[in-house]
Amino acid sequence: MELWAALLGAVIGGMATFAASSWQTRQVLTHEREQAREAALEERKAARESMTRSMSYELLAVLADVDHVVPRLAGGPSHLRVDREARERWEHERRTALDGLSRKQASIAPLMPKPVQDGWHNLRMLVVELALAPADWGDSTIARARQEVEDYLGYVRATIVAIIDGTDLPPDRDPPVLARKDEETWQAPAGST
Numbered sequence: 001m002e003l004w005a006a007l008l009g010a011v012i013g014g015m016a017t018f019a020a021s022s023w024q025t026r027q028v029l030t031h032e033r034e035q036a037r038e039a040a041l042e043e044r045k046a047a048r049e050s051m052t053r054s055m056s057y058e059l060l061a062v063l064a065d066v067d068h069v070v071p072r073l074a075g076g077p078s079h080l081r082v083d084r085e086a087r088e089r090w091e092h093e094r095r096t097a098l099d100g101l102s103r104k105q106a107s108i109a110p111l112m113p114k115p116v117q118d119g120w121h122n123l124r125m126l127v128v129e130l131a132l133a134p135a136d137w138g139d140s141t142i143a144r145a146r147q148e149v150e151d152y153l154g155y156v157r158a159t160i161v162a163i164i165d166g167t168d169l170p171p172d173r174d175p176p177v178l179a180r181k182d183e184e185t186w187q188a189p190a191g192s193t
Helices: 002-072 084-107 114-131 135-165
Strands: none
Touching: 002 084, 002 114, 002 135, 084 114, 114 135
């Protein structure tokens, strides 16, 4: 009888030990799995932030090209009373800026946060509209439109820099309407240019 009691005690003790170690192993594996999941999420977040920062710098480089040509956009190269080489250089700069806006609109902007996507799209449309400005806009309308495109470009730049720096984005603002009759100038949100 003692043999059976000892055997029964050993079986029950073994089962209890197995159950306890099984429960403990499950708890440890669950905890490790959760830690691995959190680490993977943090790694993906860091990679996404790094990629966004890198793409933001590419967009800023294109904005520098656009910023260079906006003051001379409306009117095209005919307003330059210079030699053919200077007109060709101007046309090349203009094409480079407009092509850069379009290429980044298709390649990088869709991967950026929504405020950059919207701002980039609106800026591209404004620059094209200014480049194709009809002569009947008149000098004052063209001057106002240029200033508004420059201000909106500053607004887009400030949005991209805020994303790079991880700071608050400038307040959302609709883009200016260039082909309008009133002379009131569009203003970027305070602190965004």
